[in-house]
Amino acid sequence: MAKLTLADLKKLRETYAAEFHARKADVHQVQITVGLGTCGIAAGALDLLTVFAEELVKAGVREVSIRHTGCMGLCHSEPTVEVAVPGMPTVIYGNVNGETGRKIVQQHIVRKLLVNDHIFDKPAADILNT
Amino acid sequence: MAIKTYILVCGGTGCLATRGGEVYEALKKEITEQGVQAQAQVVRTGCFGFCAKGPVVKTLPDETFYVNVQDTDAQEIVAEHVVKGRPVKRLLYDQSQSRLNVRMEDISFYQKQFRMVLRNCGVIDPEKIEEYIARNGYVALSKVLTEMTPDQVVDELKKSGLRGRGGAGFPTWLKWKFTKDAPGDEKYVVCNADEGDPGAYMDRSTIEGDPHSILEAMAIAGRTVGASKGVIYIRAEYPLAIKHLETAIRQAREYGLLGKDILGSGFTFDVEIRLGAGAFVCGEETALLASTMGRRGMPIPRPPFPAVSGLWQKPTVINNVETYANIPVIITGGGDWFAKVGTPKSPGTKVFALTGKIINSGLIEVPMGITLREIIYDIGGGIRDGKAFKAVQTGGPSGGVITADYLDVPIDYEHLAELGSIMGSGGMIVMDEDDCMVDVARFYQDFCVDESCGKCAPCRIGTRTLLNLLEQIAEGQGTPEHLEKIAEVGHAMQKAALCGLGQTAPNPVLSTMKYFEAEYRAHIDDKRCPAGKCTHLVTYEIDPEKCIGCTLCARKCPVNTIEGERQKPHRIIQENCIKCGECLRACKFGAVSRR
Numbered sequence: 234m235a236k237l238t239l240a241d242l243k244k245l246r247e248t249y250a251a252e253f254h255a256r257k258a259d260v261h262q263v264q265i266t267v268g269l270g271t272c273g274i275a276a277g278a279l280d281l282l283t284v285f286a287e288e289l290v291k292a293g294v295r296e297v298s299i300r301h302t303g304c305m306g307l308c309h310s311e312p313t314v315e316v317a318v319p320g321m322p323t324v325i326y327g328n329v330n331g332e333t334g335r336k337i338v339q340q341h342i343v344r345k346l347l348v349n350d351h352i353f354d355k356p357a358a359d360i361l362n363t
Numbered sequence: 364m365a366i367k368t369y370i371l372v373c374g375g376t377g378c379l380a381t382r383g384g385e386v387y388e389a390l391k392k393e394i395t396e397q398g399v400q401a402q403a404q405v406v407r408t409g410c411f412g413f414c415a416k417g418p419v420v421k422t423l424p425d426e427t428f429y430v431n432v433q434d435t436d437a438q439e440i441v442a443e444h445v446v447k448g449r450p451v452k453r454l455l456y457d458q459s460q461s462r463l464n465v466r467m468e469d470i471s472f473y474q475k476q477f478r479m480v481l482r483n484c485g486v487i488d489p490e491k492i493e494e495y496i497a498r499n500g501y502v503a504l505s506k507v508l509t510e511m512t513p514d515q516v517v518d519e520l521k522k523s524g525l526r527g528r529g530g531a532g533f534p535t536w537l538k539w540k541f542t543k544d545a546p547g548d549e550k551y552v553v554c555n556a557d558e559g560d561p562g563a564y565m566d567r568s569t570i571e572g573d574p575h576s577i578l579e580a581m582a583i584a585g586r587t588v589g590a591s592k593g594v595i596y597i598r599a600e601y602p603l604a605i606k607h608l609e610t611a612i613r614q615a616r617e618y619g620l621l622g623k624d625i626l627g628s629g630f631t632f633d634v635e636i637r638l639g640a641g642a643f644v645c646g647e648e649t650a651l652l653a654s655t656m657g658r659r660g661m662p663i664p665r666p667p668f669p670a671v672s673g674l675w676q677k678p679t680v681i682n683n684v685e686t687y688a689n690i691p692v693i694i695t696g697g698g699d700w701f702a703k704v705g706t707p708k709s710p711g712t713k714v715f716a717l718t719g720k721i722i723n724s725g726l727i728e729v730p731m732g733i734t735l736r737e738i739i740y741d742i743g744g745g746i747r748d749g750k751a752f753k754a755v756q757t758g759g760p761s762g763g764v765i766t767a768d769y770l771d772v773p774i775d776y777e778h779l780a781e782l783g784s785i786m787g788s789g790g791m792i793v794m795d796e797d798d799c800m801v802d803v804a805r806f807y808q809d810f811c812v813d814e815s816c817g818k819c820a821p822c823r824i825g826t827r828t829l830l831n832l833l834e835q836i837a838e839g840q841g842t843p844e845h846l847e848k849i850a851e852v853g854h855a856m857q858k859a860a861l862c863g864l865g866q867t868a869p870n871p872v873l874s875t876m877k878y879f880e881a882e883y884r885a886h887i888d889d890k891r892c893p894a895g896k897c898t899h900l901v902t903y904e905i906d907p908e909k910c911i912g913c914t915l916c917a918r919k920c921p922v923n924t925i926e927g928e929r930q931k932p933h934r935i936i937q938e939n940c941i942k943c944g945e946c947l948r949a950c951k952f953g954a955v956s957r958r
Contacts, residue, residue: 236619238627239505242496249497268485270571271564271603303572305485306726308718310409313485322369322423327409347369352408354421356727357476359486360692361498 375410763874
């Protein structure tokens with residue numbers, strides 16, 4: 234990667250921001266974001282990555298991205314996972330073990346119904362409001 | 364037809380206790396009865412906080428927040444909200460009730476949190492610089508390099524009123540100005556990531572979730588004070604944070620956001636990581652600098668302050684992680700905007716690690732000036748297992764306790780200091796009726812004995828003396844003179860110790876003594892531990908009237924000190940009892956009591 238100039242940085246930001254915000258606001262494809270801070274990893278979030286990958290293949294869902302992120306702040310309910318599906322509100326699931334992970338794929342992603350007992354409120358509005 | 368409205372009903376313990384379960388069932392029934400089951404789904408969720416206003420119901424995607432909902436409201440919610448698409452106004456959460464001293468518009472504050480430092484945590488992939496850039500990353504640095512003079516940066520910080528988030532609350536602009544004005548060509552920027560308080564993990568999470576914000580802020584500091592080198596001192600116990608930092612530094616160098624001639628401005632700045640071995644004293648700035656230079660981590664008297672003579676005896680600006688994470692927001696949004704959040708004397712937000720006997724433990728970021736009641740009950744969801752709130756410990760081994768009487772005091776630097784506690788770096792440990800204050804003080808004192816570097820006598824001898832006195836009280840050998848002695852030694856340490864560790868080490872004991880004197884008295888005068896925590900002062904006994912001789916306690920007892928025949932009352936042989944409490948937990952007939 235060549236060193237950036239100011240103009241490069243601005244252009245880069247516009248490109249990625251468009252992509253990032255499009256993804257956030259109205260997702261074109263299923264997006265699973267797993268909280269992989271120390272807390273999430275300690276609670277077994279790494280295993281979830283495998284669970285999702287396997288279950289998505291089984292369910293035949295192809296257009297999907299599995300992302301990593303840091304701590305969402307809901308330490309009482311790790312592992313936490315944010316699920317975005319086109320046409321559905323984006324929600325955060327907490328206390329997601331393997332079984333719940335499979336349920337999220339089967340029920341939320343395939344049948345477009347939210348899963349009981351695991352949704353938590355996003356702790357705060359995004360100050361960048363995007 | 365696709366689902367249009369999702370009705371989320373809180374299924375947390377608090378809401379279930381206020382008949383949230385019935386609300387869930389009633390809503391499900393109404394959906395079917397009104398024939399809209401294909402358009403709406405009722406979902407039971409985890410705890411939403413706000414348990415005092417429960418049951419709470421939230422609808423998606425429109426984010427309407429209903430409070431104190433009863434099952435009788437279900438018909439109206441479905442008929443109005445789902446069918447006609449308009450909210451049921453009488454059930455809406457009234458934001459004007461909030462005591463928040465925040466004057467910001469357009470942001471819903473029912474959540475009480477305001478994420479400025481944690482703006483990217485849990486949002487971006489911390490290992491992808493592109494995602495940080497997409498969310499206004501390195502905008503502030505661009506601005507500082509092209510549009511602002513160092514004096515303007517300092518002015519902006521002054522307007523913002525940002526104070527050091529490491530605990531002491533020293534105005535950040537002043538620190539930067541001192542370093543900027545100090546003579547010398549060679550200066551340094553240091554980030555204190557040596558987070559060591561028990562129960563605190565704000566800085567770790569910030570670095571893990573958003574490492575670039577720290578690098579950007581350090582480069583801004585470098586430009587402002589005239590430094591070209593930055594050092595992040597982080598403890599080796601934070602492997603993931605270190606990994607994310609290393610990745611971030613590598614990416615920033617590749618993009619030319621660190622290194623020579625950043626963004627074509629001619630400004631050169633680079634950052635390196637120094638690993639600490641996890642000594643608490645190295646969070647103290649002079650000890651941290653000593654350790655960074657490869658010396659033993661011990662503090663030196665100030666002045667000279669690091670702003671004049673710091674790393675390698677050169678002018679050094681040293682801030683903690685959270686302080687740095689605020690900088691890009693201030694530069695991008697402006698100091699005036701930042702100062703609107705929080706209180707006039709303590710602007711901005713504070714990140715807390717909320718732990719202990721709280722239902723929703725977690726990493727929270729709240730505007731300064733919020734009350735402890737809002738943090739514990741609205742965000743934290745209250746005390747676990749329906750127990751009574753006793754106190755909150757803030758500031759770790761340097762802080763003190765805040766009791767139920769002060770739940771409505773606004774949280775900022777001044778108010779916490781008045782109460783004899785400190786803001787500290789942001790650990791907040793919630794304690795309930797089962798926690799013994801003598802035991803808590805003993806725990807922190809024990810920590811300070813281990814962590815005292817031993818350089819100055821007031822700390823080295825003082826911490827040990829306090830621990831001995833506390834142990835004697837906990838073992839039932841305390842006398843009224845013990846309390847006098849603790850106060851005497853404690854106050855001497857506050858005055859005479861060399862650094863912050865020793866000066867604040869007596870805080871936990873002095874603060875608990877102040878607010879829970881009766882509990883100390885009970886240990887001393889009655890040889891009794893009201894919370895039942897100090898094992899030497901506790902006796903377990905079996906009530907022969909209630910005991911049916913099921914032998915369960917005898918089988919559970921790890922030291923075989925319960926005797927008795929089957930179907931006859933059992934007896935605890937007190938001499939051998941280790942007071943583990945297994946018998947009390949095992950007994951199904953309430954025959955075992957603790958005194």
